[in-house]
Amino acid sequence: MHRIIRIPPEKGEEIREKAVVEKFLDTTRKIRRIQTEESTFLEIPVTEAAGEKVGDFPVTEQEYPEFLEKTGSMKEYLKGSLSETELSQVPSGWHILGDIIIVSIPDTLESKKIQIAKALLSMYPKCKSVVRDFGIEGQFRQPKRELLLGTSTETIHKEHGCFFKQDVTKVMYSKGNLEERKKMSKLGKGEVVVDMFAGIGYFSIPVAVHAHPEKIISIEINPESFAYLKENIRLNHVEAIITPILGDCSQAAPEGEADRVIMGYVGTTHHYLETAIKSLKISGGILHYHETVPENLARTRPEERIKKAARCLGKKVEILTTRRIKKYSPGVLHVVVDARIFE
Numbered sequence: 514m515h516r517i518i519r520i521p522p523e524k525g526e527e528i529r530e531k532a533v534v535e536k537f538l539d540t541t542r543k544i545r546r547i548q549t550e551e552s553t554f555l556e557i558p559v560t561e562a563a564g565e566k567v568g569d570f571p572v573t574e575q576e577y578p579e580f581l582e583k584t585g586s587m588k589e590y591l592k593g594s595l596s597e598t599e600l601s602q603v604p605s606g607w608h609i610l611g612d613i614i615i616v617s618i619p620d621t622l623e624s625k626k627i628q629i630a631k632a633l634l635s636m637y638p639k640c641k642s643v644v645r646d647f648g649i650e651g652q653f654r655q656p657k658r659e660l661l662l663g664t665s666t667e668t669i670h671k672e673h674g675c676f677f678k679q680d681v682t683k684v685m686y687s688k689g690n691l692e693e694r695k696k697m698s699k700l701g702k703g704e705v706v707v708d709m710f711a712g713i714g715y716f717s718i719p720v721a722v723h724a725h726p727e728k729i730i731s732i733e734i735n736p737e738s739f740a741y742l743k744e745n746i747r748l749n750h751v752e753a754i755i756t757p758i759l760g761d762c763s764q765a766a767p768e769g770e771a772d773r774v775i776m777g778y779v780g781t782t783h784h785y786l787e788t789a790i791k792s793l794k795i796s797g798g799i800l801h802y803h804e805t806v807p808e809n810l811a812r813t814r815p816e817e818r819i820k821k822a823a824r825c826l827g828k829k830v831e832i833l834t835t836r837r838i839k840k841y842s843p844g845v846l847h848v849v850v851d852a853r854i855f856e
């Protein structure tokens with residue numbers, strides 16, 4: 514278990530010092546600053562020695578640990594087999610999904626990739642495979658990845674009390690969307706929810722597990738993601754809540770049924786706005802609309818697109834919030850707009 518305490522930023526220095534002096538700071542993981550809509554806090558990684566509480570702050574399990582390069586260990590391990598120049602280029606970060614290490618390696622170290630993978634596996638003996646990451650592409654949001662060491666690329670990642678089985682070379686998993694997934698898991702009690710871009714169940718599963726909706730219709734176009742969606746529905750025991758549909762949501766989305774529609778896809782999401790609005794009950798409902806947008810248009814373009822689609826269908830819009838999920842690329846933000854659509 515990876516333990517953390519969540520504390521207000523102003524307590525950061527005091528608690529970090531206490532953790533160092535009392536020897537319960539876990540120096541293998543990063544101290545992270547987390548910003549949610551409600552608050553900002555620090556996640557301090559701690560060891561078992563912290564016990565159950567540090568002052569007023571309970572010790573809890575971290576769902577998405579981020580590891581620091583152990584001081585010198587990657588470089589130390591590779592000393593002798595890599596030149597000084599190569600050593601200066603070895604990756605300084607990676608992330609771990611389930612028991613698989615995912616790492617970006619520069620092209621200049623192509624001939625050393627297996628040595629790098631071996632170094633990582635020796636640093637994390639509980640992990641079974643190392644996969645090289647080249648980014649995400651296409652409508653199916655498929656990652657380009659290469660298995661470097663190990664035999665399997667399939668794993669089960671646990672997050673926020675939910676299990677996500679996936680093959681890391683076939684489907685993406687965005688750690689930047691973690692807070693949004695948690696936020697969504699509180700919404701939808703007693704409602705009919707349509708998840709138009711369900712993937713392996715990134716939003717559908719936490720909503721089904723935590724929010725007690727009446728029903729979720731989860732649509733996914735990519736057969737490989739769809740197979741994992743069905744498996745994750747079983748793993749999380751939410752068969753009675755989620756109806757998975759393999760298909761293009763522009764054709765497969767139901768009409769006039771939903772209280773809430775989740776549009777967790779970026780790129781051309783606005784093309785699906787009219788479908789999403791038609792999916793809501795005639796009396797209306799809530800849209801969660803994702804868009805990647807240049808920073809200077811983040812406050813205007815997504816809202817305008819929703820209003821335009823609603824106007825075409827004779828509906829009205831109340832914008833509830835626009836929030837930033839993460840920086841998507843230089844100068845471009847991934848944002849979500851929550852909007853109420855009504856007659």
Ligand SMILES: C[S@@+](CC[C@H](N)C(=O)[O-])C[C@H]1O[C@@H](n2cnc3c(N)ncnc32)[C@H](O)[C@@H]1O
Pocket residue numbers: 652653654685686687688690694709710711712713715716732733734735738760761762763777778779
């Ligand atoms: C990968 S998810 C987005 C990531 C997610 N929001 C997260 O928290 O990590 C988007 C999914 O939408 C699917 N998709 C793209 N176009 C679609 C369409 N027209 N109908 C249904 N699914 C679609 C893709 O295959 C992909 O699995």
